[in-house]
Amino acid sequence: MNQTQTTEAAAREPLLTMHQVRKAFGSNQVLQGIDLEIYPGEVVCLLGPSGSGKSTVLRCINQLETIDSGSINFKDEYIGVRPKNGRWFDLTERQKARQRREIGMVFQKFNLFPHMTVLENIMEAPVKVKGITPDAARQTARDLLERVGMAAFGDRYPVQLSGGQQQRVAIARALAMDPELMLFDEPTSALDPELVGEVLDVMRELAKSGRTMMVVTHEIGFAREVADRIIFMADGTIVEEGPAASVVGSPQMERTQQFLSAVIH
Template sequence: MPAMTPDVPMIAAAQLKKRFGSNEVLRGVSLSVAHGEVVALIGPSGSGKSTFLRCLNQLETIDAGEIRIAGELLVGTDAQGQCRYAPEAEARRLCRKSGMVFQHFNLFPHLTVLENLIEAPMVVAGLARAEALQRAERLLAKVGLSAKRDSYPARLSGGQKQRVAIARALAMEPEIMLFDEPTSALDPELTGEVLRTMRELADERMTMLVVTHEMGFAREVAHTVAFMDEGELVVQRAAREFFADPGHERAQAFLDHML
């Protein structure tokens, strides 16, 4: 395992290509995320944002390109143009460096909130139950849901479910958090409580890559904004610069529509 230095990106994706049948979803996308950086990945629906995110932890496999996680190779392309992933155990270890929060929560409906949080640390990471419970209690307090520890997901609001999903991802102590439109399934009044939790993570210098349509969050919290359109990363700029002038006609049109 290489020694981690501050200038090694937590995520380094180079020239990722992915197609589903005849549909080329990613057309050579390159993106780097530094340690402690918050990157907002924005763009119209169908531009490839979620697919790109899912490729970073092998929920989707790429057709070409290279992905490094904290300097270590998850997948590369050989001289014959074939993608070669790290051996299975190594790939699993690298993917566990990332926690992922989905649009539709993906909580286990038959488990209580507390049980949702301790399942993976015990089963996947081999944590003792007492330690997993202690970690889960701490994380539920962090997201303001200690009182819901024994509730089942069906009894929670959408915003509460998403905060539980964030806590569940954090229970594996990831170095990177990936968010796939975490507020798009929520009523507007519930969005704020999830964004507050994400702001707190950003304040703690958690490395975050966030696919989002929340321009306020992107402007206020993200260090960098990356704009995708039709499978390409068109613009990547510091958030302040991007919202002052995205520097690309398509990105400007998107902003004009969203703001």
């Protein structure tokens, strides 16, 4: 196998694999055996009604929730657990934190530290978690702020920013760890309508740059534009998945058709 073939084969290996993942909250079975693969450089959008399990998928990947059964494999390593002698053992908090370094997450709420400036918010994790020098972290933070259109706001505090500006800072903060995978959990749902576009513009640029992304969103037009693949979920299951144009343009499953007819005007 030559170098080109080796590279192509590696590119076909999934970055993330979920196998029969189940998760319940009390008697509510939120995920009912999810099977999913995400490939390097792929942008995948998760669509579906509220309560379908989309956000729970992301929270399980980032170990904010513990799965009840099944497995999640990221870069050939099981998330949250390790096998030994035919049994599974939970990772320590330190080991979980190491895995989280390579997975960035942007939430509905911005979760910025209110007592820190924009620049300090972005520098915090690279310095404290990765041990990067403050000078190097500051330069990276400035570069990222420029990338998300916030170069002039480094010395501001979160309270001095609009919701859209805070979300762009939150994206820069996640990127500061240079993660292999970016998770976006309805990043525009808490924003006023006129601020949604500025955040989606940043995400469009990330998608064009080849960043591997999983995005839970209700922005159907955005999903159709940037996603390589759309996954439609309902009642804790994957109902339909495929290329964005196919799933949005000509959905095959009745449940998908019902959802899209209700949200596309």
